[in-house]
Amino acid sequence: INNIWRMRRWWINIYDVMEENFDNELLKAAISIDGVLGSHMGPRSPNTVFGYLYRRLGDVYGYKGPAVIKGGMGALGEAIAASAKSSGVELRTDAAVAKINLDVNKVTGVTLVGGEVIDADLVVSNADPKTTFEKLIGFRNIETGVARRVSNIRSRGNAAKLHLALKGLPDFTGLSDAQKGQRLIIAPTMNYIELAFNAAKYGEYSEQPALDISIASLHDDSLVPAGSQVLSAIVQYAPHDLKQGWEVAKEPFKNLVIDCIAQYAPGIKELIVSSELLTPQDLASEFHMTGGHWHHGELSVDQVMMMRPFPRASQYGTSVEGLYLCGAGAHPGGGVMGLAGRNAATEIIKRGDAA
Known part of the structure; x- marks a missing residue:
């Protein structure tokens, strides 16, 4: 019975588990985003504890999940x-x-x-x-x-991917150059993530999306010319079936995401050489993935x-x-x-x- 009681946590929402166990809002948000990343769920959705555990399976037994592949x-x-x-x-x-x-x-x-x-x-x-x-x-x-x-x-895709080619390393407020090479999350609170998901429920993109950012060129300089950098960000939430259509909304949404990053990295816009946003619709059409x-x-x-x-x-x-x-x-x-x-x-x- 005790084991069954523990297992019940697997099926509930990660919001409640974080509230029960942690006080720091930044920590709670950073953990909970792994329960929803790439999905059509928010922190208050059932199964998000399971989603977090499933995603973190790659970190057990000394093996780390996310990795940067040399050469891209x-x-x-x-x-x-x-x-x-x-x-x-x-x-x-x-x-x-x-x-x-x-x-x-x-x-x-x-x-x-x-x-x-x-x-x-x-x-x-x-x-x-x-x-x-x-x-x-x-x-x-x-x-x-x-x-x-x-x-x-x-299979409703709900995440977009932003790529930025930069002519220099952006200055993220409060971060050292070494810290910039780590995983960077823009999601101040769990409510921030949940509100971002609310828009997706109604076929709209979030005005304040949650972002999972990496600068792979800090680990592999073969990706870019000397002095340049490449930044990638998973953008959560961006529904495949956008109500207004991605043909109209793609460019405004890309600019909105860049503005969001600029709040934490002032001056990044001046470093941008080129930019690309892949929406779930792009993923569906270019890579033949149903729903993106x-x-x-x-x-x-x-x-x-x-x-x-x-x-x-x-x-x-x-x-x-x-x-x-x-x-x-x-x-x-x-x-x-x-x-x-x-x-x-x-x-x-x-x-x-x-x-």
């Missing part, structure tokens, strides 16, 4: 590609898949956008579950129950572990014979860790000819 994120992809090629894997880019081909309920390969057909007994999809089942296979070709479960996956959700679906209690993406596909294999999932929409979710792909490969190898 693209370098990781290049390293993985080089490793694959050395093992004899053929990689093809600019070869978008139009559909996954089926013979009754068994995959037979894929058809590319250009019309080329590639035959295969196994198809391992890194696309999000909705893209895989709804667009590439088509709901008419799968069981009604599976189609319903796929439709019910919550970077995890391919909410990381909440009902959409993780044996429920991710849904019960009949939680072990990477699916109800369609020969079709496997290996992306962020599969267990254990998103993040630059590759565990879903590793686990899918392990499952396929384990099944052998039965795969």
